[in-house]
Amino acid sequence: MKGSILEVLLVSAEGIHNTSIIGNPAYHVIVECGTQACRSKTSSGNQNKIHWNEKFTFELPPSELETLSHLRLRIVDEEYFSAGEFVGETMIFLKGIIVEANYEGLIDLHPAPFNVVLEDDTYKGKITIGLKFIPNVVLQMKRKEYVEEGNDLGKTICKTITSLWQMHWWRLLFSYRKWSSINKNKHS
Numbered sequence: 001m002k003g004s005i006l007e008v009l010l011v012s013a014e015g016i017h018n019t020s021i022i023g024n025p026a027y028h029v030i031v032e033c034g035t036q037a038c039r040s041k042t043s044s045g046n047q048n049k050i051h052w053n054e055k056f057t058f059e060l061p062p063s064e065l066e067t068l069s070h071l072r073l074r075i076v077d078e079e080y081f082s083a084g085e086f087v088g089e090t091m092i093f094l095k096g097i098i099v100e101a102n103y104e105g106l107i108d109l110h111p112a113p114f115n116v117v118l119e120d121d122t123y124k125g126k127i128t129i130g131l132k133f134i135p136n137v138v139l140q141m142k143r144k145e146y147v148e149e150g151n152d153l154g155k156t157i158c159k160t161i162t163s164l165w166q167m168h169w170w171r172l173l174f175s176y177r178k179w180s181s182i183n184k185n186k187h188s
Contacts, residue, residue: 003061003139004101006033006094008071009130010040010052011111016075016125017087017118025050025077027087029127032072033058042078059139070094073127075116088116090127101133108132 008031018025027050029040036058043050060068071094075087092114101107113126 001061001139002136003059004065004098005132005134005137005139006058006060006071007132007134008033008056008058009111009132010054010056010073011128011130012052013043013050013075013116013127014048014125016050016116016127018077028076028078028084030072030074030076031056032074034060034064034068061139065098068094068098071131073129075127086119088118088124090114090116090129092129092131094133097131097133098135102135105136106132106134 010029010031013027016027025043027043029052031038031040038056040052040054040056043052071092072089073091074089076084077087078084097107097109109131111128111130113128115123116125116127118124
């Protein structure tokens with residue numbers, strides 16, 4: 001069956017709202033295109049510049065292409081004790097890209113920053129993505145399932161335990177030993 005392919009290159013984000021109380025935030029992105037959705041890997045980097053460098057491919061049959069209006073990217077902060085907290089989203093309207101690609105045969109938009117919209121409709125930070133739209137190709141029809149954001153308690157507990165091991169407990173222990181030996185010397 002002939003259809004179209006939309007490739008989304010999720011590159012990075014910067015200046016987005018930090019919802020983490022402790023430590024460096026860890027973000028993932030839910031990329032929604034029509035009835036399909038994918039979840040990115042967990043981000044790497046620091047609070048100022050977050051990196052994903054991940055590509056998603058959406059196969060769009062003609063029936064879905066007619067109703068497709070936008071691409072939605074939702075940024076979620078992976079909290080240790082919850083399913084995650086919504087940080088912001090970006091919506092890219094695709095109708096113009098679809099029309100231009102059908103005329104030109106291919107549209108390849110190099111990675112560019114897009115504003116991240118918060119829940120209160122203000123802007124905070126930018127997410128950098130690239131798009132490639134290829135019309136009139138034979139589809140393999142590998143359907144992507146919608147990604148649920150459920151509260152996976154087992155996953156969050158394991159993540160919490162892992163993060164505790166990453167803390168520098170030896171520094172705390174070492175400073176306590178040093179402090180107690182100084183106090184012993186003072187009292188002697």
